[in-house]
Amino acid sequence: MNIKTSLTTCAVAAAAALFAGTIAAQGMIVTCESQNYGNAQCAVPNGPVAIVRQLSTPPGDCIEGRTWGFNTWDNTIWVNSGCRAEFRVGYGGAYPQPAPSPGMTVICESQNYRNAECAVPGGPVYIVQQLSTPPGDCIEGRTWGFNANNNTIWVNSGCRAEFRVGYGGYPPPPPQGMTVICESQNYRNAECAVSAGPVALIRQLSTPPGDCIEGRTWGFNTWNNTIWVTNGCRGEFRAGYGGYGRPR
Numbered sequence: 594m595n596i597k598t599s600l601t602t603c604a605v606a607a608a609a610a611l612f613a614g615t616i617a618a619q620g621m622i623v624t625c626e627s628q629n630y631g632n633a634q635c636a637v638p639n640g641p642v643a644i645v646r647q648l649s650t651p652p653g654d655c656i657e658g659r660t661w662g663f664n665t666w667d668n669t670i671w672v673n674s675g676c677r678a679e680f681r682v683g684y685g686g687a688y689p690q691p692a693p694s695p696g697m698t699v700i701c702e703s704q705n706y707r708n709a710e711c712a713v714p715g716g717p718v719y720i721v722q723q724l725s726t727p728p729g730d731c732i733e734g735r736t737w738g739f740n741a742n743n744n745t746i747w748v749n750s751g752c753r754a755e756f757r758v759g760y761g762g763y764p765p766p767p768p769q770g771m772t773v774i775c776e777s778q779n780y781r782n783a784e785c786a787v788s789a790g791p792v793a794l795i796r797q798l799s800t801p802p803g804d805c806i807e808g809r810t811w812g813f814n815t816w817n818n819t820i821w822v823t824n825g826c827r828g829e830f831r832a833g834y835g836g837y838g839r840p841r
Contacts, residue, residue: 626677649677702753725753776827787832799827
């Protein structure tokens, strides 16, 4: 081997070592997916590994130790049960595990008013938007909640909602409220459960004589978080708008 070839070989080796060192220090992003809910493995240069973003939707949840993990003996990420996600690989001992992400959005639903559970990577959890309509109201602690023992959202009684999951060290944003339609059918009294107050009427859907007048034909019970309507009032209400002020 001549001197020129030797120098070229050394330069390539040095560049490769530098590149490998950069990967080991800074990490790389790898997408690994379980297609058709089958087992899959994705080879990576080294560990450790942390999930950055789940790309699959329930029931293909990515839960470390259950539907994904990292094999140190052959440097492979394994996934199953429909898990599809982006992983950070090889951030090395000099770098801490990636900071908590601002969270992910999960839809969990109680079909036919039955109990259901949706596995998530971790908590905490808060409701973003209720997708069901009364009587399938989503009320924390009554029709939905988060089980920290097995990292699952539970729903029942027809609750169907979009939840923000795993916002980590980031505080949840103030509640912006939810929209609920509550109606007095055949001019009878009715109650509609909501997650929290206060409550404001956004739009009256009934026509006279079924007018919606606060304190006379509709109101909000703070002791059980229910909107009450009577005398044919049918309206669209904003509930739990928190610090954002009363809707116009």
